[in-house]
Amino acid sequence: MGKRKRNERIGALIKILSHQPNTVFTLNYFSEAFEAAKSSISEDIVIAKKMLEELHLGTIETIAGAAGGVKYVPLVTPERAGFFLEKVCKKLEDPQRIMPGGFIYMTDIISSPSMVETMGEILASQFLNQEIDYVITMETKGIPIALMTAKALNVPLVIVRKNSKVTEGSTVSINYLSGSSNRIQTMSLSRRALKEGAKVLIVDDFMKAGGTAKGMMDLINEFKGEVQGIGVLIATREPEDKVVEHYTPLLYLEEVDVKNRRIIIAPNPKITTKI
Amino acid sequence: MGKRKRNERIGALIKILSHQPNTVFTLNYFSEAFEAAKSSISEDIVIAKKMLEELHLGTIETIAGAAGGVKYVPLVTPERAGFFLEKVCKKLEDPQRIMPGGFIYMTDIISSPSMVETMGEILASQFLNQEIDYVITMETKGIPIALMTAKALNVPLVIVRKNSKVTEGSTVSINYLSGSSNRIQTMSLSRRALKEGAKVLIVDDFMKAGGTAKGMMDLINEFKGEVQGIGVLIATREPEDKVVEHYTPLLYLEEVDVKNRRIIIAPNPKITTKI
Secondary structure, three states, rough: OOOOOOHHHHHHHHHHHHHOOOOOOOOHHHHOOOOOHHHHHHHHHHHHHHHHHHHHOOOEEEOOOOOOEEEEEEOOHHHHHHHHHHHHHHOOOOHHOOOHOOEOOOOOOOOHHHHHHHHHHHHHHHHHOOOOOOEEEOOOOHHHHHHHHHHHHHHOOOEEEEOHHHHHHHHHEEEEEEOOOEEEEEEEEOOOOOOOOOOEEEEEEEEOHHHHHHHHHHHHHOOOOOOEEEEEEEEEEOOOOOOOOOOEEEEEEEEOOOOOOOEEEOOHHHHHHHO | OOOHHHHHHHHHHHHHHHHHOOOOOOOHHHHOOOOOHHHHHHHHHHHHHHHHHOOOEEEEEEEOOOOEEEEEEEEOOOOHHHHHHHHHHHHOOHHHHHHHOOOOOOOOOOHHHHHHHHHHHHHHHHOOOOOOOOEEEOOOOOOHHHHHHHHHEEEEEEEOOOOOHHHOOEEEEEEEOOOOOOEEEEEEEEOOOOOOEEEEEEEEEEEEEOOHHHHHHHHHOOOEEEEEEEEEEEEEOOOOOOOOOEEEEEEEEEEEEEOOEEEEEOOOOOHHHHO
């Protein structure tokens, strides 16, 4: 790519690293690409890391050893998460979003690329210290958030289907009780989609009783996988007693008052408070 | 954010701009954030733009006038597109991907975050000069690529559903002939999802006869929308005579030879050749 000055190197380094979060690049890679000494690249990284952290734009981690190098981690600080999630709540509280049956229209928000990217980064930030091989979601509405979470963690996304498809080869199907509709439904997943014994993060857009998440847990179990966590955009406060025990919502839906046309929704304080 | 040196400013500027492609930021924004004169920010941008272009990492465009500023454009050059698409073909040509019925297993590829991000950027690069208000796709498998295309273009994603859902309010449904299965199917879209008269880019993962794309065109028509283009990851060579006329595939699937277990697939030369 040709010899580069420090300010160009820092710009290029940040662009390359942040385009592929959690992907390790060796110092050699940058040293060759920019025709600069490894010691210069090391100094570039110190400057870039400090700046990113000070501006709450994520961080750069150094991995020692033979497979070592540096990677960009899209860590969202509680402060920035709070600022963003308050904005999302403001949007969601619009009474025009109340649908017949007390549902909230949120399709525009959960398929806005810039919003779901930040949601994915906040979710990923909660599970950065866990070993995760896959992010899994059930079609359809959770896919954008789950994809962005998978991107931030640098792992493949796996999409559970409502029916088995001819294009996916042999599948494993299970029946599950959808808590909200109280109906038996089917979910299925291609045998090829998950390696046995994989560590999995479940991501979805909405959780009421938790039936869908529980179904995914059972399905992952069929693949001898291990559920490392459940992250959702919104969990309802009621029922408090959900069929899954541990889950991490970005937002709590406190109440949808159809009569007075009022929605009460708030960020999860565990995410927006510094520990 | 505090006073910043040039090399920090260039790094931060590239991070902020490239995180939200095609989003205009004013020079004032950076001038205030970094406590630097606008003339210094202008110089930073010249350096950043030159470096990004030389390294094939996209470009920065300046928008003049009252609503002016700068934006990052994730332009993928034909050279880089070719390099990437050849790699995708290599992966797809693996005979183990052949499924009963001559289908190709590609779920892993179309839900790999880093791959779909580049696919989305390449698709977006083909339509950068068109005015586009929405990217639209039909659930399920095209969603990741469509989301990343929408992200690159900085427009909302709209997901057409196979059935109308209670959470989406009143919907418009149409019947369409799925060319490959030769069956009448239904697709539906929330009335709220598309503004009337919108300019729309259709994106999908796979096109054989084009029935699904044609269905989406008819649906967009119901919203008095205007189709600006159709972008797909893979189009089959056969049938040559599809029900839609203009479409832009990244790859052409030439042949799936089930008997000899051979897949022939190649990049679309119109995308990988410099004009």
